[in-house]
Amino acid sequence: MRRSEAKLFTRREAGGQGGETVALVRRAGLVRQFGSGLYGFTLTGERVRGGIIDRIDEAMREIGAQKIRLPQLNYRGLWEESGRWDSFGEEMFTLKNRDGQEMCLAPSHEEGVVHLFSGLVRSYEDLPILCYQIGRKHRDDHARRGLLRTKEFTMQDAYSLHATRESLTEHYARVREAYCGLFERLGVAFAVVGADNSVMGGPASEEFVAPVETGTTPLTCCPADDCRFGAIPDSPEDAEPGEDCPDCGATLVGGEGIEIAHIFELGDRYADPMGLAVDMADGSRQEVLMGSYGIGVERLLHTIVAQHGDGDGCRWPGNGADSVAPYTVSIVPLEYDDELAAVADVLHEECNTAETLLFDDPDRTIGERFAESDLLGIPYKLIIGNNFRETGELELETRDGETQYITRGEVSELFE
Ligand SMILES: [Zn+2]
Structure with missing residues (x-):
C-alpha cells in the first residue's frame, strides 16, 4: 500500500480522556470517538481489529468450532424464558418496535443459541456442538477507559452443547487451551483466574485477566513465566500480593488487570428453563449441558498496546502471521x-x-x-x-x- 493511498491519520498529540494507552491509539489514528462509550475504527485501525479477528477465527477453526450467526435484536419473550429479562437489569438496551412489542439488543447470546438448536437437536447423537460467532454486542455500561468499557463492542462468543458432563468438561478444557494459545501467539501476558458467575449462572467459570498499569479490576498474579495463577476480588480463592503462588511457589504481585476473556461451564442453566433436552441411548430425556466462552476484541487490542507500547508508539509482538500490526x-x-x-x-x-x-x-x-x-x-x-x-x-x-x-x-x- 502506498502511503499516499493508505490515508493514515497519525497525530503528534492526542487530547481527550482515557489514559496513556487510549492516547497512543488515538495518536496512531486507529480510532475515532463517537461520544461517550462509542468508537469507530479508521482504515488503519480496522486493519488491526480485523487482524485480531482473523487470529481468533484461526484458533477456533483449529479446535473444530463452526460459525453461526444469531440476531442481535431479540424479542422480550426469549429472555423471559431464561429469566434474564429482569436480571440483566440496566445493562441491557431495550426498545419497542413499531407494533409496540418489547425488544432488546442482546448483550449476550445464550438464549439465542438455545433457540437456534431447539427442535433441531433431538438425540444425544446430535451432540456435541461447538459453535461461535464474532460480532457487535451492546451493553449500556458506564463508559470508562476508552476501549475497555464501551456501549458497543466486538466480541467472539462461542457455545458448546453436550449430552454428558464429560463432554462439557472436555470441550471447556479445549476452548481454554485454545484461548491460552491465542493470547500467547498475540504476545499477551495473562492470568487465568477463578471467577464469579452470577450473571450467567452455572457451576464454574474462569476469567483471562491481563496485567496492565491501568486496568478495570485489581489483580493479584504470579510473575513466573509459565504460571497462569491469578486472583481478582470476585475469585472464590483468596490470594494477596506477597504470598506464595499456590501453583508454583513464586511470590505473587499485585496490580491492575483487564478482563480479556471469560469462560463458563453453564450446565443446564439455560436448557432447563428453556426446555432444550435430548433423547439418551437408554430412552431417558436429558437436559442439554452448555458451555459459553467469550473474548473482547477491542479489549484485546487495548491490552496489546498497554503491555507493549512505548514512548515511540504502538508495538505489536510477533512476526509475520502472528503480528496484528497494520502493516508488516x-x-x-x-x-x-x-x-x-x-x-x-x-x-x-x-x-x-x-x-x-x-x-x-x-x-x-x-x-x-x-x-x-x-x-x-x-x-x-x-x-x-x-x-x-x-x-x-x-x-x-x-x-x-x-x-x-x-x-x-x-x-x-x-x-x-
Ligand atoms: Zn505461579
Whole structure:
C-alpha cells in the first residue's frame, strides 16, 4: 500500500480522556470517538481489529468450532424464558418496535443459541456442538477507559452443547487451551483466574485477566513465566500480593488487570428453563449441558498496546502471521525521487503489497517517516538510504532498533 493511498491519520498529540494507552491509539489514528462509550475504527485501525479477528477465527477453526450467526435484536419473550429479562437489569438496551412489542439488543447470546438448536437437536447423537460467532454486542455500561468499557463492542462468543458432563468438561478444557494459545501467539501476558458467575449462572467459570498499569479490576498474579495463577476480588480463592503462588511457589504481585476473556461451564442453566433436552441411548430425556466462552476484541487490542507500547508508539509482538500490526514492513527511502523512488517502487512490488507501507510522499523528512512507522508499530523498516547508494545493500531495522544489512534479492524472500 502506498502511503499516499493508505490515508493514515497519525497525530503528534492526542487530547481527550482515557489514559496513556487510549492516547497512543488515538495518536496512531486507529480510532475515532463517537461520544461517550462509542468508537469507530479508521482504515488503519480496522486493519488491526480485523487482524485480531482473523487470529481468533484461526484458533477456533483449529479446535473444530463452526460459525453461526444469531440476531442481535431479540424479542422480550426469549429472555423471559431464561429469566434474564429482569436480571440483566440496566445493562441491557431495550426498545419497542413499531407494533409496540418489547425488544432488546442482546448483550449476550445464550438464549439465542438455545433457540437456534431447539427442535433441531433431538438425540444425544446430535451432540456435541461447538459453535461461535464474532460480532457487535451492546451493553449500556458506564463508559470508562476508552476501549475497555464501551456501549458497543466486538466480541467472539462461542457455545458448546453436550449430552454428558464429560463432554462439557472436555470441550471447556479445549476452548481454554485454545484461548491460552491465542493470547500467547498475540504476545499477551495473562492470568487465568477463578471467577464469579452470577450473571450467567452455572457451576464454574474462569476469567483471562491481563496485567496492565491501568486496568478495570485489581489483580493479584504470579510473575513466573509459565504460571497462569491469578486472583481478582470476585475469585472464590483468596490470594494477596506477597504470598506464595499456590501453583508454583513464586511470590505473587499485585496490580491492575483487564478482563480479556471469560469462560463458563453453564450446565443446564439455560436448557432447563428453556426446555432444550435430548433423547439418551437408554430412552431417558436429558437436559442439554452448555458451555459459553467469550473474548473482547477491542479489549484485546487495548491490552496489546498497554503491555507493549512505548514512548515511540504502538508495538505489536510477533512476526509475520502472528503480528496484528497494520502493516508488516514499511519501505522508507531517504527521499522519494528519481533513482531511490524507482528502487522503492520495485521493492514494494516484490513484497506483499497489501502488507507493505511504501512511504511515497516526497515532502516528508526521513525522520518523520521513521516516527510514523514506529508510532503505528510496524515491525520492520526497510531503509533505502546512504548505505544503499554506497554498497547497494538495504538496511532492515526492527521496531526495537536492531539493524541488519540485506541484499535486494533477500527482500522478497523475507516479505513475500
Ligand atoms: Zn505461579
